[in-house]
Amino acid sequence: MTPRTDIEQVELANTALYEAMEQGDAEAMDELWLDGQVSCVHPGWPVLRGRGEVLRSYALIMANTEYIQFFLTDVEIDVVGDTALVTCTENILSGGPAEDDGAVGPLIGQLVVATNVFRRADSGDWKVWAHHGSPVLADGADEDED
Amino acid sequence: MTPRTDIEQVELANTALYEAMEQGDAEAMDELWLDGQVSCVHPGWPVLRGRGEVLRSYALIMANTEYIQFFLTDVEIDVVGDTALVTCTENILSGGPAEDDGAVGPLIGQLVVATNVFRRADSGDWKVWAHHGSPVLADGADEDED
Numbered sequence: 001m002t003p004r005t006d007i008e009q010v011e012l013a014n015t016a017l018y019e020a021m022e023q024g025d026a027e028a029m030d031e032l033w034l035d036g037q038v039s040c041v042h043p044g045w046p047v048l049r050g051r052g053e054v055l056r057s058y059a060l061i062m063a064n065t066e067y068i069q070f071f072l073t074d075v076e077i078d079v080v081g082d083t084a085l086v087t088c089t090e091n092i093l094s095g096g097p098a099e100d101d102g103a104v105g106p107l108i109g110q111l112v113v114a115t116n117v118f119r120r121a122d123s124g125d126w127k128v129w130a131h132h133g134s135p136v137l138a139d140g141a142d143e144d145e146d
Numbered sequence: 147m148t149p150r151t152d153i154e155q156v157e158l159a160n161t162a163l164y165e166a167m168e169q170g171d172a173e174a175m176d177e178l179w180l181d182g183q184v185s186c187v188h189p190g191w192p193v194l195r196g197r198g199e200v201l202r203s204y205a206l207i208m209a210n211t212e213y214i215q216f217f218l219t220d221v222e223i224d225v226v227g228d229t230a231l232v233t234c235t236e237n238i239l240s241g242g243p244a245e246d247d248g249a250v251g252p253l254i255g256q257l258v259v260a261t262n263v264f265r266r267a268d269s270g271d272w273k274v275w276a277h278h279g280s281p282v283l284a285d286g287a288d289e290d291e292d
Contacts, residue, residue, distance in 0.1 A: 037224040039233045039261060044283030047233045047259045049222055076195055078183040078275075083229040085263060085276050087185045087193045113193045115185060115278040117231060117263055129224075130231055132261040134280030137190030 013126040034127035067095035082120040180273035213241035228266040
């Protein structure tokens with residue numbers, strides 16, 4: 001395996017965060033977050049602080065999500081020293097709890113933007129320090145054209 | 147003046163960001179942001195990237211805001227090396243454009259949570275690297291109790 005640049009490593013860590021959600025993998029999620037004063041904002045939620053609160057929220061969301069898939073676009077990564085700032089658009093497709101016949105509930109699409117902050121841990125791995133996701137309600141970029 | 151700790155300096159920089167908004171001070175806003183790949187998400191907006199786009203968005207918002215006041219609560223600051231992660235709740239009171247008689251329009255209250263990331267610049271000053279604000283739509287913390 002060829003050595004990867006910081007940007008490549010951060011992109012892999014960012015992708016892993018969403019894959020852990022998709023797979024409902026609480027153990028992978030646990031390993032992805034920094035051992036420190038982490039913070040997390042899910043779309044429409046207040047701030048969650050600390051590993052306990054953050055990991056419990058993911059366990060809760062994963063337990064209540066039958067199906068979820070993230071298509072990431074506009075991924076922008078800025079690395080300065082041991083900190084990385086990532087912004088991306090999460091194009092989310094998710095399904096509610098299964099119906100009685102075992103089928104996945106109706107699928108819904110959602111547009112969320114995220115700011116994810118990573119730190120290089122002592123192990124050398126990039127870990128999530130903060131995640132902030134929010135619903136896109138209006139196209140502010142267009143208003144900016146005025 | 148006594149020297150201030152990093153946490154105190156970051157808290158002052160965070161407060162200054164909101165004061166610049168309150169005062170509609172585009173010049174102060176310009177000086178508060180890092181000279182780099184900054185990013186910004188206003189509540190409900192897509193991601194804005196780069197100083198030009200970010201500062202134009204603030205100029206636009208300030209031009210369309212007759213009155214705005216931020217009451218910050220739950221301010222939590224984590225400093226690691228030259229990076230600081232701040233989360234806070236913005237209790238916002240704002241007024242629309244003035245009526246014909248010169249009075250401020252109806253006041254509205256808004257609850258927004260923010261993740262603000264600061265970098266210590268070469269000057270020693272803490273500058274904004276990223277701001278992400280989002281509306282609080284549901285009390286996720288309560289759901290977490292289940």
